[in-house]
Amino acid sequence: MTAPAARTGVRARTRAAILDAAAEVLTATPAASLGQIATAAEVGRTTLHRYFPERIDLLRALARHVTDLSSQAIVRAEPMGGTPSAALRRVVEGQFALGPILLFVYTEPSLAGDSALWDELERGADPVDAVLVRMREATGSALPLPWIRRTFWALLYAGWEAAKEDGTPRHELVDAIMTTLTRGVLPEPEPA
Structure with missing residues (x-):
């Protein structure tokens, strides 16, 4: 079983990876889809939606x-x-x-x-x-x-x-x- 601190660290890194990818993708293509952002962050779209259910949340x-x-x-x-x-x-x-x-x-x-x-x-x-x-x-x-x-x-x-x-x-x-x-x-x- 994973310790709570380790889960928090992984969650924080995943969240940061999504935000960094969003920054990169959206500056190049402002209308980019959440799927494109998920791909750039190297996470599945489901994972992205777990962190940010809607585009406006992201x-x-x-x-x-x-x-x-x-x-x-x-x-x-x-x-x-x-x-x-x-x-x-x-x-x-x-x-x-x-x-x-x-x-x-x-x-x-x-x-x-x-x-x-x-x-x-x-x-x-x-x-x-x-x-x-x-x-x-x-x-x-x-x-x-x-x-x-x-x-x-x-x-x-x-x-x-x-x-x-x-x-x-x-x-x-x-x-x-x-x-x-x-x-x-x-x-x-x-x-x-």
């Missing part, structure tokens, strides 16, 4: 999983270490790497109307806010934090789209995001 779990990945990337970026600008760049690079799956989660129509899910997911924005506040204080900006946060995510979204549609290299897009965040698109000239 999508909600994937959104939470992606939020966890985003939070882990922020922690790895050490947002409170080094200069505010260097910390912001590390956060941008970490989030940019998650682009395809974040783009899928944020644009998936079946998730868009789930306000309870989005309320839950937005609680993970605090570490991003911390680095944005550091940068705002370092630059003396008077812009409100909600505007800065929206700008941050909108620029990442624009970068992900540019990478996907135009094939612009990642390093150029990270540079463009940082330039836009720190200098603006159309800064007014210094008064004479």
Whole structure:
């Protein structure tokens, strides 16, 4: 008989394999079937349904999983270490790497109307806010934090789209995001 801890470990690994496969498959083919995801996860469709009875259950779990990945990337970026600008760049690079799956989660129509899910997911924005506040204080900006946060995510979204549609290299897009965040698109000239 298998010990409960071993079963839990196997269940956790199987669940993670399904979510990782879903992230990979759905970023390439947003309308992919649960069967395609099960195949990519190397589990049977019945097993997938044991974990996620309906597609929406899988999508909600994937959104939470992606939020966890985003939070882990922020922690790895050490947002409170080094200069505010260097910390912001590390956060941008970490989030940019998650682009395809974040783009899928944020644009998936079946998730868009789930306000309870989005309320839950937005609680993970605090570490991003911390680095944005550091940068705002370092630059003396008077812009409100909600505007800065929206700008941050909108620029990442624009970068992900540019990478996907135009094939612009990642390093150029990270540079463009940082330039836009720190200098603006159309800064007014210094008064004479």
